[in-house]
Amino acid sequence: MRIAMIGTGYVGLVSGACFSEFGTEVVCVDRDAGKIDRLRAGEVPIYEPGLDNLIASNVQAGRLSFTTSLSEGVKGADAVFIAVGTPTRRGDGHADLTYVYQAAREISAAAGSGTVIVTKSTVPVGTGRKVGEIAREVAPQKALHVASNPEFLREGSAINDFMRPDRVVIGTDSDHAREVMHALYRPLYLIETPVIFTELETAELTKYAANAFLATKITFINEIADLCESVGANVHDVARGIGLDGRIGRKFLHAGPGYGGSCFPKDTLALVRTAEEAAAPLRIVETVVAVNDARKARMAEKVIAHCGGSLDGRTVAVLGLTFKPNTDDMREAPSLSLVPALQRAGATVRAFDPEGMDEARKSLSDVVYCTNAYEAMEGADALVILTEWNEFRNLDLDRAKQLLRAPVVADLRNIYDPAEMAAAGFHYDSIGRPSSGEAAGADVIPSHLAKAAT
Missing domain, CATH: 1.10.1040.10 (N-(1-d-carboxylethyl)-l-norvaline Dehydrogenase; domain 2)
Structure with a gap:
């Protein structure tokens, strides 16, 4: 079989690579010529564990290719997946479907009769029906079919989620589309993955x-x-x-x-x-x-309170900037609220993230970006653990204590034990657990921070 994936963002790139691993011929299409050039050169524009090797092996096998030409990509395709962005529309909170409908028009004009147009993007109820209307309007002479196939991929473990999913949901009213989608997902039938066929609206709402x-x-x-x-x-x-x-x-x-x-x-x-x-x-x-x-805004207040009530003229080390580990995705990350709030409170922020530094620089200014966790801690008055990367789970606590100007730690991911941190001499706070000071029965806020608060 042959499919086209319109959009080489997170969903499109992962899905396209995984389908090619199933043995399907996949062409990934994107208008961003720079991104396509990078992909052709073997450079993956997003961080997802294992994705670079998966793409490289399937490109080498001739099953995966990249192009900026939509007409070239959809030529001879049994199915064309729409995997473009659906960002929040300014002003009303609705998903912006501009790119979805534009892709639907271009696909309808270029695709051959019998092609299945599949919405892979997360779209509101009714989008599939509208895509069908667009197809009939643009190409009334063609027998184009529509399906909805929402993705359930977790960033950081997306390849395994695609290869061994809990379920596959497909919405369509077309028998032909059912046959095509059944054939595409045949490898998952062999491992007894539940494949649920529904109406278009049900599939969209399920996501x-x-x-x-x-x-x-x-x-x-x-x-x-x-x-x-x-x-x-x-x-x-x-x-x-x-x-x-x-x-x-x-x-x-x-x-x-x-x-x-x-x-x-x-x-x-x-x-x-x-x-x-x-x-x-x-x-x-x-x-x-x-x-x-509200919670994201309140986290800065929690950190400031833990540091004695004031950060004016102080330095705070922040470990982790992405919204979760094993990704470079900064979208709606808690750091986007926390870091500016700490800066407004008078703090200088030194930060480190294993994969998200380049993306963070686009959104967080006046931050001292460091090359590792220990450099971030050097001379800081407090340490904030914001993303639970594995390399932060086993820090050298003796070294950390020596580098920090004060042994103050706010662990917003609960990756350390309060009693152990208290025993190591840290003034430690976390989420929903007694602080090290409470556990030890004493107030251990460092004197220089306590004076700053008074």
């Missing part, structure tokens, strides 16, 4: 419902963490106690500074707007959006 539910779990445990801090409970134990219940599950019950990334923020907001227009408001999701936005 939004899944992301909204996961965002709700994150927000729920974050609010429980706040309660734990107020009553002296431990959110890790609470999460384990409820997560072992099979009806709840353990995943997405990790307290932190709030969710970010390319999906949850924009998808929850788009779902809220869709529900409002359908006169079926989703009050839970509305609250999730509001609580998460």
Whole structure:
């Protein structure tokens, strides 16, 4: 089979490479000539573990290629996937479908009769129907078919998610489209992956419902963490106690500074707007959006309070800038709220992220970007752990204590044990757990920070 993938962003590039690994001939299309040139030269424009090797092996095998010509890409394709961006539209929170509909028009004009146009981008309910209308308007003489095939890829583990997914969801009213999509996903049938065929609207809504539910779990445990801090409970134990219940599950019950990334923020907001227009408001999701936005702002207040109430003239080391580990994605990352807030409070920020520095520089100015974690800590009055990269989980604490001007640590990902940090001599705070000072029964705010607060 032969397919075309329109868009070489995160979803399009990962999906195209994975389909080619299944043995399908894949052409990835993008108007950005610079990006296509980089891909042809073997340079992958995003960071995703294993993606560079996957692309290289399939390019070498002749199954994966790249072009700026949409007409060339869709020629002879059994299916053409739309994997372009659907950013939040300014002003109203809806998903901006400009690129989706533009791609649909160009595909309809260039594709041959019998081609299946598949929306892979995350799109609101009704988008597939509109794509069908565009196809009939642009090419009434062609038998073009429409399907929705939402992605459920997690950044940092996307290849495994594609190769061994929990499920595949395909929405279509066309028997021909069902046959084509069934053939494309045949390798997953062999490992007994559930493949769910639905109507277009159901497939589109399933994607939004899944992301909204996961965002709700994150927000729920974050609010429980706040309660734990107020009553002296431990959110890790609470999460384990409820997560072992099979009806709840353990995943997405990790307290932190709030969710970010390319999906949850924009998808929850788009779902809220869709529900409002359908006169079926989703009050839970509305609250999730509001609580998460407020949480990111509140994290800076938490750090400042832990440092004695003032950061004026102080230096703060921040480890981790991307919204999660194993990606260079900075979209809606908590650092975009935290770092400027610390700077407004008078702090100089020294930061390090294993993969996100180039992207961070585009959004965070007046930051001292360092080459490693220890350089970031040198001479800092406090350390903030913001993203749980593996290399931050086993820091040399003796070295860290020597480098820091004061042994103050705010761990916003709970990757260290409070008792162990107290024993190592740190004034340690985390999310939803007793601080090291509380655990030791004493106030151990460093004197120079305490004086700054008075």
